[in-house]
Amino acid sequence: MKRTRGRIVHIESLEELDRRLAAGARHLSGWRVRGLDLTERGDQLRACVVEGASFLGCSFAPGTGEELDRAGALVLPAIPDVPVDVHRGRLYSPGELYDTLAAGGTYDGSLDARAYAWAQRPGDAEDELAKALHDHAVDQALQSWVAGRHLVGVMGGHAALRGHPEYAEAARLGHLLGATHVVATGGGPGAMEAANLGARLAGRPADDLAAALDELAAVASYRPSVTAWAQAARAVADRFGGGRESLGIPTWHYGHEPPNLFATAVAKYFRNAVREAILLEVCDRGIVFLPGAAGTVQEVFQDACENYYADESAVAPMILVGVEHWTRTLPAWPLLQALARGRAIEEHVHLVDTVEEAAVLVGRSAG
Structure with missing residues (x-):
């Protein structure tokens, strides 16, 4: 499935906001303003058409957020006591997840570890909302x-x-x-x-x-x-x-x-x-599947299901590496072959024994 999206403007600093407004921007549809203190920007925002804009985790002077909401903007407040930014506008870097290592700290204090500990605790409706908002933001990024x-x-x-x-x-x-x-x-x-x-x-x-x-x-x-x-x-x-x-x-x-x-x-x-x-x-x-256990087998057939129902233009190659593994240890290949027979997927499933063969097949499919 191919995705489409409209014009999106990400605003993550007051400098960027002020620069765009000073340049004459007045219609903010598609703008996503994240995590900014806007308590001193109420007058500028009231002078704009904010319908279709999103203000995610921002703070406002009393009443301003409500005015923007009535004018058609989406205003979502920050959720307290959550270790991650639920309105983030970019993907993570390894350095961000392992933020304590640079200073000689341990993994236990890192953002990644804190997020996992938070996710494992019994949560309430606000916690579930935070997870959903975070995953949506990551999906958009x-x-x-x-x-x-x-x-x-x-x-x-x-x-x-x-x-x-x-x-x-x-x-x-x-x-x-x-x-x-x-x-x-x-x-x-x-x-x-x-x-x-x-x-x-x-x-x-x-x-x-x-x-x-x-x-x-x-x-x-x-x-x-x-x-x-x-x-x-x-x-x-x-x-x-x-x-x-x-x-x-x-x-x-x-x-x-x-x-x-x-x-x-x-x-x-x-x-x-x-x-x-x-x-x-x-x-x-496409995807190359190396030898694995239950999780990899699940991924093989989840991908196979998507390709099984796709038309020829949307099928992506599936390449299984390891003849012994996929025919004897965990014989997924015979079932995959049977599923593919007579379908658009049939010409796009492969079983090889080496990573070199897999790389050649990926290259051919791209050509």
Whole structure:
């Protein structure tokens, strides 16, 4: 499904607001004003047509918010005692989620950990509203981010350990795909982290990827210490610089699995069902499925269902890597073949044994 959206203007500073108003802007339909103290801007706003504008988490002088609401604006107040900005206008960065690491702190005090702890506590209606507003804001930010980019997904098991062959293979896949595409993953550890790592280093020689893998192997897992695991990743990211962009779409539903630090943009959701659907939707160049367990099998058939009912123009390739795994260990391939037979999806499902073969198929489909 292709999404459309109208003209949106994001205002996140008083300087930007004042600049636009001074330039003569008077019709604010489509404006999204976030988190600003507007107590001194009431007169300017009353002089504008605000129908269709949104004021998210802003503060006003008494009565001004109500006036804007009556004039057709959407006015949503800030929700207190929530660790995240529910009206945020951009995706997360790894540094934002792991905000305590730069100062030598531990993961336990980070934004990511605090958000997970908050999400796990018994909540009231206001908490549920906060989660819904946050996920909507992230969804909107993600729509803006993917515009003009072509994404290929990599899905696989979260349990792949640094230093193990399956982790290295996922990293090599990300390295191959990242040379020509933006790689998207579920944003977590294991194969997801490896694919984001490989994509980040896609513009560098294979020897640099090998060196990064060797360095990360010293801290194989986020257990027992997320802090040590994240610090090792941060050291590698700093060593090799910014690199190619890639996307991670994790969820606080699985907050015990921390997000990886190699995705350059992170769309983190509270609702896993929303996250799963969005991850499949944004991968317009298809998805490569590495060996995994129940979660990866679910993703295979969730993607298959979308493609099964799609017409030819909307089908995205599905490439399963690992003949033994997908025909014997978890024999999803025979069922996928049976589902695809006679449908538009049939020519777009593939089973291969190597990540090199998968990368070639992705390249062909893009051409």
